[in-house]
Amino acid sequence: MIEIKDLHKSYQTGSSSLHVLKGINFNVAEGELVAIMGSSGSGKSTLLNILGILDEADSGSYILDGVPIKNLNETVASRYRNKFLGFVFQSFNLINYKTALDNVALPLYYQGVNAKDRAEIAMSYLEKVGLASHSHHLPNELSGGQKQRVAIARALASHPKVLLADEPTGALDTTTSYEVMELIQGINDEGKTILIVTHEPDIAAMCKRNVILKDGLIIEDKQIVQQRAKLYV
Amino acid sequence: MFNKDQWNEILEALSAKPLRTFITAFGVFWGITILVILLSASTGLENGVKRGFGGMSTNSMFIWTNSTSKPYKGLPQGRYFNYKNGDIDALKREFSQLKYVSPRNQLGGFRGSNNVVRGTKTGAYNVYGDYPEYILQQPMKITKGRFLNYTDINQKRKIAVIGEGIIRELYEPGENVLGTYVKVNGVNFMVVGVYKSISTMGGDSEEKGKEIYTPFTSFQQAFNYGDIVGWMAITAKDDYPITDLKPKILELLKERHTIAPTDDRAIGNFDLYAEYSKINGLFGILKAVSYIVGGLILLSGVIGIINIMLIVVKERTKEIGIRRALGATPWDIKKQILTESVVLSLLAGMAGIIFSTLIILLANSILDGLPDASEVMFANPSISLTVVVIALLILVLSGLIAGFIPARTAVKTKPIDALRTE
Structure with missing residues (x-):
């Protein structure tokens, strides 16, 4: 699903250059649930941004579902993001003047799905995350956990190949975090490929594979026995 | 380009901050109101003054005789002469451009x-x-x-x-x-x-x-x-200004009455068309001034929209980032900003047109109520459909211009940076 070879990325800050990724080699097969770990500044968010086509690597190759991601213009990049990827953010990033349902329907809007189908599909994903009853609530009427569920529904709505989650539980308390992880595990069980950036070991333990970054390099990449979040809820 | 969803998007965005939307729209509303009122007032003045002509054929001139001021071919200076019936036939024969040649006696x-x-x-x-x-x-x-x-x-x-x-x-x-x-x-x-x-x-x-x-x-x-024949009222056909024909007409009459070609005083004339043209020119200038003044006021309204749209784009940087992460293309974003500003200026402008039309209506009813309305140099201030269409075009154009800079700003930020903004 994801093939990365010798990925480099550096940032220019004034006169000095910061080498963030120093040659990442990394493959993800379909149906994996990967936790990308590392201390802050290890390059994990940069890696996720490159995977999410929100940022471009300086060198190296990135192939997503057989499509090379290289030198894309912004319009094509948008299409690929829409078609291949679903994003879940630490701060939810819901549009606050749109209802839960409209938020979930937004990626479908950019896919050109008509209003009726959009509402139907969005509703089915809200049901999936257990928030059908809150479909007409605005984000500020929802709790943190509910917001993240809406965000997950939104990420799934466009039927992406890969789900990218940047610290999805970072803004949530432990119980809520585990509920969200339970949901993510459920989605993964259905075969969706999911990548999670986190620095919490308990969250990483609920994935199937842990990749640990340090100073821009992968220092550890291991398959683990998945802890089911259900046991902790 | 316009479907129901896009309308919803626009209405949602505009109604998110109703007071600000209203104040922004007011600039354009005011500009178009002033533009329309100025134009209709100048039309009213024009109507009032032109009514004074009472439907007179304005492409006309009146000519009469004076005494000659130069001796010519043995004839003395200070000689009196009269037009004859033959002059009428000669004029009609020589000048096919003339519509009416009316001899008059008094x-x-x-x-x-x-x-x-x-x-x-x-x-x-x-x-x-x-x-x-x-x-x-x-x-x-x-x-x-x-x-x-x-x-x-x-x-x-x-x-x-x-x-x-x-x-x-x-x-x-x-x-x-x-x-x-x-x-x-x-x-x-x-x-x-x-x-x-x-x-x-x-x-x-x-x-x-x-x-x-x-x-x-x-x-x-x-x-x-x-x-x-005491004097004549001569009207030319609409396509031939009488002012242009005048020298030739005078030439013919001078020849027929043995008057020196250089004698400018023997034949008196009043050129109504020249007078009318002067008045027309005046109203042309008045109209141009109305357009310029109204346009400039409208411009300040448009600048207001540019400002607000820039702020809106700035405020919504993160939202734009989210939308782009979800798959909005740069054109999707630009389109939304542009249509938002066009819709905003169009709505404001139409409100302005309606408001100014009401004022014109009021002015008309006051004018109609005057006891001797015909004495007032102001009649039937009105605005033609053409002007309304022009105003709407100006609005769409200004909306596009107002949205253009903010739209560019909106897509200039990379989505990753836009997402990081708080």
Whole structure:
């Protein structure tokens, strides 16, 4: 699903250059649930941004579902993001003047799905995350956990190949975090490929594979026995 | 480009901050209101002034004779001469561009002695000998009977069309006018028509209501004029300005009356078209000034929209980032910003057009309520559909311009940076 070879990325800050990724080699097969770990500044968010086509690597190759991601213009990049990827953010990033349902329907809007189908599909994903009853609530009427569920529904709505989650539980308390992880595990069980950036070991333990970054390099990449979040809820 | 979803997006975005949207829209609303009111006021003034012409054929000139100011071909300076009936035929023959050539003769005049008698009453009035075309050059309202016609001319009938002002002075109230006789310088004319003056130009409408029109041929015969023509009212066809024809007409007349070609004073003339053109030019300038002033006020409204849209884009940087992460293309974002600003300026502009139309309506009803509306140099201030369409086009254009810079700003930030903004 994801093939990365010798990925480099550096940032220019004034006169000095910061080498963030120093040659990442990394493959993800379909149906994996990967936790990308590392201390802050290890390059994990940069890696996720490159995977999410929100940022471009300086060198190296990135192939997503057989499509090379290289030198894309912004319009094509948008299409690929829409078609291949679903994003879940630490701060939810819901549009606050749109209802839960409209938020979930937004990626479908950019896919050109008509209003009726959009509402139907969005509703089915809200049901999936257990928030059908809150479909007409605005984000500020929802709790943190509910917001993240809406965000997950939104990420799934466009039927992406890969789900990218940047610290999805970072803004949530432990119980809520585990509920969200339970949901993510459920989605993964259905075969969706999911990548999670986190620095919490308990969250990483609920994935199937842990990749640990340090100073821009992968220092550890291991398959683990998945802890089911259900046991902790 | 416009579907229901996009409308929803726009309405949601605009109604998210209603007060700000309202204040922003007010600039454009005000600009278009001023523009429309200025334009309609200048139209009103134009209507008012042009009404003074009373539907007169403005492509006309009047020529009369003076004494010559230069000796020519043995003839002395200071010689008097008259136009003859032959001049009329010559003019009609030589100038196919002329619509009407009306010879005129006149009796009486300013502070003239009493020349009209009816029974025991007398009065001093202008009495004209005219051709039937004259009513087309100087329109008047025939309130009873008819105006002159060619049978009158050919048969030299002694008939007269008199003004309503004369009836007040020579007749008893309620008396039947048609078929009665008035005696002009001892000659009886039968009254066949009554007219009412509709021109207010020159402010002598009182005088103009007290005139008597008789057939030109009868006039010449009755008052011993032979083939003398006092003066002429000449109207050219619409495509040929009389001002352009004037030099050639004067040339012909000078030749026919043996006047030095360089003698500019022998033939007196009044060029109505030149006067009318001056007034037209004035209104052209007035209209241009209205457009410029209104346009500039509108511009400040547009700048207001640019400012607010820039702030909106700045505020929504994160939202734009989210949308782009979810798959909005740069064009999707640009399109939304552009349509938002176009819709905002169009809504504001249409409100402005409606508001100013209401004001014009009010002005019209006040004007209509005035007791002597015809005395006011202001009539029927109005705005044509063309101007409304132009205004709407200006609005769409200004909305696009107002949205253009913010739209570019909106997509300039990379999605990753936009997402990081708080």
